[in-house]
Amino acid sequence: MNKLFNPMKIRNLEVKNRIAVPPMVIYNRTDDTGYVTDIQIEHYRKIAQGGPGLIIQEATCVEKAGRLCDSQIGIWEDGQIEGLSRITKAVHETGTPIFVQIHHGGIYGFMEETVCPSEIECMVRGKSKKSRALSLDELHRIQNSFAEAAERAYKAGYDGIELHGCHNYLISQFLNSRVNVRNDEYGKNPALFAKEIIREIRKRTPASFIVGMRLGAYEPTLSDGIDHALEFQACGIDFLNISSGFAQLSDPFKPDDYPFTDLIYGAQEIRKRISVPVFTVGEITSPKQADEILNTARVDMVNIGRGTLVNPNWASDAINGKDTGACIHCKTCMWRIEPQKCPGRIKYERKNS
Ligand SMILES: Cc1cc2nc3c(=O)[nH]c(=O)nc-3n(C[C@H](O)[C@H](O)[C@H](O)COP(=O)(O)O)c2cc1C
Ligand code: SF4
Numbered sequence: 001m002n003k004l005f006n007p008m009k010i011r012n013l014e015v016k017n018r019i020a021v022p023p024m025v026i027y028n029r030t031d032d033t034g035y036v037t038d039i040q041i042e043h044y045r046k047i048a049q050g051g052p053g054l055i056i057q058e059a060t061c062v063e064k065a066g067r068l069c070d071s072q073i074g075i076w077e078d079g080q081i082e083g084l085s086r087i088t089k090a091v092h093e094t095g096t097p098i099f100v101q102i103h104h105g106g107i108y109g110f111m112e113e114t115v116c117p118s119e120i121e122c123m124v125r126g127k128s129k130k131s132r133a134l135s136l137d138e139l140h141r142i143q144n145s146f147a148e149a150a151e152r153a154y155k156a157g158y159d160g161i162e163l164h165g166c167h168n169y170l171i172s173q174f175l176n177s178r179v180n181v182r183n184d185e186y187g188k189n190p191a192l193f194a195k196e197i198i199r200e201i202r203k204r205t206p207a208s209f210i211v212g213m214r215l216g217a218y219e220p221t222l223s224d225g226i227d228h229a230l231e232f233q234a235c236g237i238d239f240l241n242i243s244s245g246f247a248q249l250s251d252p253f254k255p256d257d258y259p260f261t262d263l264i265y266g267a268q269e270i271r272k273r274i275s276v277p278v279f280t281v282g283e284i285t286s287p288k289q290a291d292e293i294l295n296t297a298r299v300d301m302v303n304i305g306r307g308t309l310v311n312p313n314w315a316s317d318a319i320n321g322k323d324t325g326a327c328i329h330c331k332t333c334m335w336r337i338e339p340q341k342c343p344g345r346i347k348y349e350r351k352n353s
Contacts, residue, residue, distance in 0.1 A: 018053060018300065020279055020301045022279075023058045024058050034072060048090065048098075050315055063076050066142070066170065068169070084156035087156075099158055108170075147204055166214050171194050172245055175219045217267060217269075239279065260293055268296075268298065271298055306335070328347075
């Protein structure tokens with residue numbers, strides 16, 4: 001494990017190992033107000049005690065109308081700062097840095113009426129959905145909501161933010177030229193919407209505040225993903241966390257003989273061309289495999305998502321050579337609905353009690 005347990009830096013931020021816990025929304029842990037609850041604070045405290053190098057808090061919404069569910073944590077008003085700062089305090093007590101992923105759902109929001117860069121009809125969670133195009137005023141208002149959310153994140157004590165720029169949500173909708181067919185400057189340059197947000201966040205937060213993005217490798221193709229990564233690097237982004245793009249309109253790819261997934265291949269190809277840290281993700285089940293990925297794909301960090309839900313001590317158990325447990329990749333992750341029924345966790349706890 002020569003690389004997995006090595007420290008690294010994201011800009012000036014010291015990270016003690018290469019294991020990141022990626023953002024994972026767990027439903028029904030807050031209510032329609034989006035205010036942080038005690039169960040969420042304890043969830044992040046426990047994960048931090050488990051030894052990862054970095055935690056990225058679940059998608060946290062910048063506008064009430066942009067939520068992906070009615071129990072999503074919010075960062076759209078100042079009153080929410082106090083609860084968010086209780087999460088950062090709990091995590092920082094363990095010496096672990098924490099970023100918050102800031103998010104707007106666009107057409108993938110749960111509300112009946114949603115917005116998208118351009119008018120579109122597509123499948124959203126198994127149902128056909130139509131969305132209207134954002135006006136320029138609305139577009140600028142949402143950009144401002146992202147910048148205000150980042151300011152609140154700074155005030156709440158986060159070490160940085162991750163723009164949610166993938167997984168079908170609003171920034172992904174802008175970046176994907178098969179979704180974004182606007183004929184103004186935001187359609188001609190699909191990265192412009194996010195680049196203006198990044199520049200505004202930089203103006204409003206200190207230079208030490210980390211600004212990164214979760215970005216689709218195939219948006220819609222790998223060549224676009226690489227172009228976007230280069231544009232965001234030129235714009236001053238501090239890290240890129242590579243994942244999937246607008247899934248139904250993208251072309252994932254990997255060579256037949258590539259030993260890992262297409263997402264890891266995408267992260268590898270992006271990392272070859274840029275110098276800021278790149279994270280990868282996807283069904284990484286053991287410390288040995290994680291280390292192989294770091295060494296082969298030459299990326300900088302691995303995300304251990306569901307593995308951490310199965311065993312919050314995944315990182316420290318890996319470091320101590322203990323059984324980390326493993327996610328069994330259920331068709332629908334029970335953590336979205338009934339975490340207590342997670343079969344991977346039940347199996348792990350039985351084996352190790
Ligand atoms: C319950 C759950 C909630 C998730 N919520 C988010 C989220 O808020 N933001 C995000 O970018 N990805 C989210 N994801 C995706 C994860 O961050 C991660 O990319 C995915 O689980 C694959 O990694 P893994 O195989 O290590 O779990 C979620 C995944 C799960 C299982
Ligand atoms: S519910 Fe299934 S997919 Fe989700 S973490 Fe547990 S074992 Fe993994």
